Amino acid sequence: MSSFWHWYITIGVIVYIIAVFWLLQATRKSKTGSEGEDELMDHSYDGIQEYNNPLPRWWLQLFYITLIFSIGYLVLYPGLGSWKGTFGWTQQNQFEKEVAATDAITAPIFKKFGAMSMEELVSSQPQAIDMGKRMFINSCSVCHGSDAGGAPGFPNLTDNDWLWGGAPDTIQATITLGRTGSMPAWASTLDELSIQQLTSYVISLSGRSSNKELAEAGQPKFQMYCSGCHGADAKGAQALGAANLTDKVWLYGGSAAVISKTIREGRSGIMPAHKDLLSADQIHLVGAYVYSLSHTK
Ligand code: HEC
Ligand code: HEC
Numbered sequence: 001m002s003s004f005w006h007w008y009i010t011i012g013v014i015v016y017i018i019a020v021f022w023l024l025q026a027t028r029k030s031k032t033g034s035e036g037e038d039e040l041m042d043h044s045y046d047g048i049q050e051y052n053n054p055l056p057r058w059w060l061q062l063f064y065i066t067l068i069f070s071i072g073y074l075v076l077y078p079g080l081g082s083w084k085g086t087f088g089w090t091q092q093n094q095f096e097k098e099v100a101a102t103d104a105i106t107a108p109i110f111k112k113f114g115a116m117s118m119e120e121l122v123s124s125q126p127q128a129i130d131m132g133k134r135m136f137i138n139s140c141s142v143c144h145g146s147d148a149g150g151a152p153g154f155p156n157l158t159d160n161d162w163l164w165g166g167a168p169d170t171i172q173a174t175i176t177l178g179r180t181g182s183m184p185a186w187a188s189t190l191d192e193l194s195i196q197q198l199t200s201y202v203i204s205l206s207g208r209s210s211n212k213e214l215a216e217a218g219q220p221k222f223q224m225y226c227s228g229c230h231g232a233d234a235k236g237a238q239a240l241g242a243a244n245l246t247d248k249v250w251l252y253g254g255s256a257a258v259i260s261k262t263i264r265e266g267r268s269g270i271m272p273a274h275k276d277l278l279s280a281d282q283i284h285l286v287g288a289y290v291y292s293l294s295h296t297k
Contacts, residue, residue, distance in 0.1 A: 006081030013080055017067060024063050028054055113288075114281035118168035121288040122295055132289025135282060139274065148293055152252055153269055158293040161249040163269075165238040166294060171287045176280070178273030181241040185266030186225070194221055199260040205234050205246045206254065241269075 038051040054060070077085040084090075113121060113128045121128045137146055143154045150156035155163055163181065164174050186195065201218030203210035223232060229242040236244035243251055251269065252262050274283060 003082075006083075008081075010081040010083070013074065017070060020063075021067060024060060024067075028060060110279065110281035110285065114284050118171070118284070118288040118291045119295075121285075122292040128285055129289050129292050132285040132287070132292075135278070135286040136289050139278065139286065148290065153267075155251055155269075156249070157290050159249065160294045161244065161247060162238060163236075163241045163243060163251065166291070168287065168291055170238075171290055172283060174271060175278075175283045175287055175290075176273065176275045179241055179269075179271040181267060181269040183229075183242075183262065183267040185264065187264045190221075190225070190263075194218075195260050195263050198222060198226070198263055199256050202234075202245050202259050202263075203254070203256060206248055210256075 038053060041050050041052050043049070055063075074080050074083075075085070076087045077089050079085070109131075113125065113131075116125065116128075121132075136144075136148065140148070144150055144157055145154070148157040160166060162170075164170060164179055186198075190198070197214045197218035198221055199218070200210040200214035201216075201222050204215040222230075222234070227234070229240050230236055230245055231242075234245040236242045248254070250258075252258055252267060278286065
């Protein structure tokens with residue numbers, strides 16, 4: 001803030017307080033008429049006149065109290081330009097104090113739940129799952145959906161189909177460290193016919209009908225180029241986050257157009273690491289909520 005605005009506000013406020021004080025002083029005393037009687041105002045409405053009386057004393061005193069309050073306030077708290085106030089109050093430290101107060105209340109609860117396994121939390125601690133759910137809504141629902149049902153590119157967390165694995169430790173690691181799926185792009189290695197053959201073969205893997213000839217030609221190519229990650233049986237590899245291609249669950253979509261686009265251009269889904277956003281105990285709770293979605297008690 002430039003010093004111009006500091007002085008503009010400071011002088012403005014001080015002059016204003018002095019002006020109000022002067023106004024109260026000037027109107028405090030009653031102006032008595034020549035015979036010691038209260039002075040009558042000049043106007044008259046249908047014969048009704050009024051005295052020029054000062055404000056009642058209690059009312060006047062209220063005004064003085066507000067003035068004294070305002071001076072005290074402006075000394076203790078920021079208000080006069082860039083003056084910081086003798087209390088050193090800021091929005092930031094007020095916020096930090098409130099956060100610290102909440103943390104003091106919630107930390108023991110997080111700690112207690114943190115010491116229990118996810119299975120235990122799911123089977124016996126509905127309050128913990130509730131807290132995990134609220135954290136999920138805050139931190140995860142933008143990508144995974146508020147019901148954790150996912151969207152194209154963002155996995156559904158309510159089913160028992162896992163890219164990386166659904167064991168408690170795996171879920172905890174996924175949330176803590178994040179994950180990056182790496183499906184390479186094949187457009188520069190394979191010609192369009194091979195991509196069509198592979199697409200037909202992938203479609204046939206989940207028991208759907210596809211062009212038989214193309215699929216048969218795709219099978220050996222799959223073994224050559226794809227089985228290293230997706231497995232010879234195409235059931236995927238959780239260590240790599242390589243999707244199972246034999247089921248009906250699709251991360252990006254199971255139509256021929258989407259599958260061939262995936263093969264041509266590759267995919268790289270990123271689950272961000274949360275270790276700097278949530279404490280280990282919080283991750284444990286939100287993980288327990290995720291675990292609960294596919295494991296009922
Ligand atoms: C280097 C390992 C690797 C190789 C090689 C690989 N993939 Fe993948 N593939 C992945 C990973 C990892 C994913 C998940 C990508 C993600 O999570 O964003 C994936 C995803 C896919 C998907 C999307 C599945 C879905 O549910 O939407 C298809 C289809 C696919 N791969 C087909 C193939 C084909 C066909 C080949 C061979 C030409 C191949 N992949 C080779 C690692 C690989
Ligand atoms: C910016 C978007 C984004 C946010 C926020 C996000 N995720 Fe993810 N998450 C993803 C993506 C994308 C993947 C899939 C990664 C891949 O393709 O391998 C994923 C994968 C996962 C997986 C692995 C699923 C599997 O099948 O193995 C879990 C578990 C998960 N997320 C939980 C969470 C939780 C819990 C939160 C909140 C603390 C969260 N995610 C926040 C995008 C997000």
